[in-house]
Amino acid sequence: MYEALYLFLATGVVSMAAALSAGALNKLPEDQRPACMQSRNGQVAVIMAGNLGALTLVGAMAYGFRVLDWWIPLSCLLLTFPLIHLVLFQRLLGDLKTLIVTVPLVVVSAGALYYAW
Numbered sequence: 001m002y003e004a005l006y007l008f009l010a011t012g013v014v015s016m017a018a019a020l021s022a023g024a025l026n027k028l029p030e031d032q033r034p035a036c037m038q039s040r041n042g043q044v045a046v047i048m049a050g051n052l053g054a055l056t057l058v059g060a061m062a063y064g065f066r067v068l069d070w071w072i073p074l075s076c077l078l079l080t081f082p083l084i085h086l087v088l089f090q091r092l093l094g095d096l097k098t099l100i101v102t103v104p105l106v107v108v109s110a111g112a113l114y115y116a117w
Contacts, residue, residue, distance in 0.1 A: 007116055008064040008073065009080075011109035015057035016081040018102040021095045022050025034096050049103045056110045063113055 025037060025046050036042045064073030089098040 004063075004067040004116070005072070007112060008060055008068060009076065011060040011113055012057060012064070012073075012076055012081050013084050014102045014105040014109055015053045015060055016077075017085045017089045017098055018053030018106050019050050019057060020082070020085050021089070021099040021102065022046050022053065024090075024095045025099065026050070036096075046099065049099055049106075052110075053102065053106050056106050056113070059110065059113050063117060 025033065026043070028037075037046060061073050061077060064076070085098075089102075093101065
């Protein structure tokens with residue numbers, strides 16, 4: 001049971017952090033966006049990274065609801081994951097660095113979820 005909980009928490013945190021960081025970067029005005037988002041390809045890459053994070057978050061939630069009690073994934077989705085992103089990732093790294101750090105972790109998380117399922 002603890003392995004499932006650890007896998008759920010790890011995959012959920014990095015997935016939500018990637019999705020929220022990509023969303024925050026896309027909401028910035030054109031003049032405040034980072035240099036990598038000035039081109040159309042950079043914007044598409046950020047959107048795709050956010051979509052990958054959101055899809056992996058859906059997979060983590062499905063895994064959590066399947067193997068854990070229902071209240072654990074629900075409370076993590078509504079409280080724990082956003083708070084960890086806001087307090088830890090966004091304040092320490094900022095949105096762009098958080099996205100760069102979490103996207104490889106999201107890919108690993110998707111593989112781990114597939115393997116554990």
